[in-house]
Amino acid sequence: MAIQHQAGICWIKEDQWQRFLEVTEDADMLENDWHDWVRKTEEMIETFSAKGIDVVKVPVDVEELISWCHEKERTVNSSSRAEYVTKLMTGQPLQGDTTH
Template sequence: MKKSKKKPKHKKENAIGLAWYSRQQWEILKQVADDAESLAPTFARWETNAENAARMLRQSGYAVEIVDIDVTELLQWCKSNNRPLDGEARSDFVEEKIQDSRFARRPGAKDRT
């Protein structure tokens, strides 16, 4: 008698969002973030770490959604939501951007502007 193997639930059902910064936006972030001391010391270091994280997640079967960050927009979002500009706020901002983009791509979705 063969044992049936259950397929694991596919990890790609929900994408993992990764904040992505240009060199210029990274420099601005380093100046305005409330947790600047916890950020990578250089853009090159951050970029290497971010690329490695994206690669490892993809190799583990996760869908990765890159979210280009405009720090001015992020800062405004933090102010509007009475949040410090820290890692938790950056994560929540990325998640909101992903949700907004999914809504916009949904068939029949109306422009919310």
């Protein structure tokens, strides 16, 4: 099946995993161990790929994500991560992009 759609996923490096779990509001929904998270996420990526959705791993620096969320007055959660990843993927400005 040809890839028809593309989606991004927040990809956290192993050395930032514990910090990520400390700050994300939905840590209870995630694996405690980074290797377990990678295994589960890879399985999800394969499932989406089989349905024609190309999932791109978007490297996210946890401290930059935290800063962006503070700027937007948002908590770090699945919704804010999705918006942040979309901005990274589309090249939208991350800093100073609020309207006043």
